[in-house]
Amino acid sequence: MSLTTGVGLGALNGILIRGGDALQTAQKLQTVILDKTGTITHGKPVLTDVVTAGGFKGDEVLRLAGGVEKASEHPLAAAIVEGARGRGLELPDPTAFNAIPGHGLEASVDGRTILLGNLKLMRDRAIAVAELEAHAARLADEGKTPMFVAIDGGPAGIVAVADTVKPDSREAIRALTMMGLEVVMITGDNRRTAEAIGRQVGIDRVLAEVLPQDKAFNVQKLQLEKKIVAMVGDGINDAPALAQADIGFAIGTGTDVAIAASDITLIKGSLQGVVLAIRISRATMRNVYQNLIGAFVYNVLGLPVALGVLYPFFGILLSPLLALAMSFSSVTVVTNANRLKRWRSHAA
Secondary structure, eight states: OHHHHHHHHHHHTTEEEOOHHHHHHHTTOOEEEEEIIIIIBOSOOEEEEEEEOTTOOHHHHHHHHHHHHTTOOSHHHHHHHHHHHHTTOOOOOOEEEEEETTTEEEEEETTEEEEEEOHHHHHHTTOOOHHHHHHHHHHHHTTOEEEEEEETTEEEEEEEEEOOBOTTHHHHHHHHHHTTOEEEEEOSSOHHHHHHHHHHHTOOEEEOSOOGGGHHHHHHHHHTTTOOEEEEEOSGGGHHHHHHSSEEEEETTSOHHHHHHOSEEETTOOTHHHHHHHHHHHHHHHHHHHHHHHHHHHHHHHHHHHTTTTHHHHGGGHHHHHHHHHHHHHHHHHHHHHGGGGOOGGGO
16 A cells, blocks of 8 residues: 555656555665766757867868768767857768767768767777877866867867756755765766766766666676665666666656666656655655554554453453454554655655
8 A cells, every 4th residue: 555655656746666666676775876968967968169180170170070970869969060050061961971889980071081989989090199188188177078080090189069967966966965875977978077077966986988888787786786776867778777777767858768678767857856756765665664563563452352362351342343443454554555645755
């Protein structure tokens, strides 16, 4: 009865809980892993900087980078494309497009070979970007994501984008910490950028430069530390990690795949939903324990009556009293469970 009421209470607050098991596990959580993009941040980055090298002009670098990104559906790609078009640039169509997971993109644009990605990609292709690394470090320290651009095998510049933090993320993370939970951020961003975002929202433990296919493995590593782990995410590449975690929280504004892989869906898309879901879980389980203890005490006290110890004293009057007492026991449990309907988050 308490679990059913708790699931209904979650629905009233924009939290869809798949069942009683998820509700029970949520109150035991020790660690909450938050994906950065689309969870802590809006997931809608914007173009902020264009740095050039090798004699290239800014508009040329941005036009070719935008041409490559036209074929990508990644939020960072959309930011570059929109930023280039916002400057009035006509973007060419790419050919021989190749996405390199966790590293970047490669394509031919206007007959030129373009590489766009992180420092690992540049090093793998033996492209000397030493003169750009200081700029990349500065941009990363500002919480921006720098992406190196190479044209025909030589360094051409950096395009940087920034994804703004949701206004309530810091408050929600602080609330989770105050509840005694360890909060971890996971992202594919480079370490400097990730740690800059972590400082903004008050997260000390940051897992950076994590490839999409490795997110579930990082969840498993925390579980091997004997921790009960929740994962919060919104994207297709978060789905394996959501399924691996003890409890998966999907942001309702995210992909259908992430929602399908989760145990709890936050319709409003805010991290405050994670806080509220855990508080509802704790309140529900307190109610369960109250009912269990109450029923136990009630039946212990009623046991002598059921054994007929009082029958010689009350005789025939005892039978209807016993029937009434059994009904009263059930009414007490139901009434206590229904108290959850009047629960408020500040009471947890």
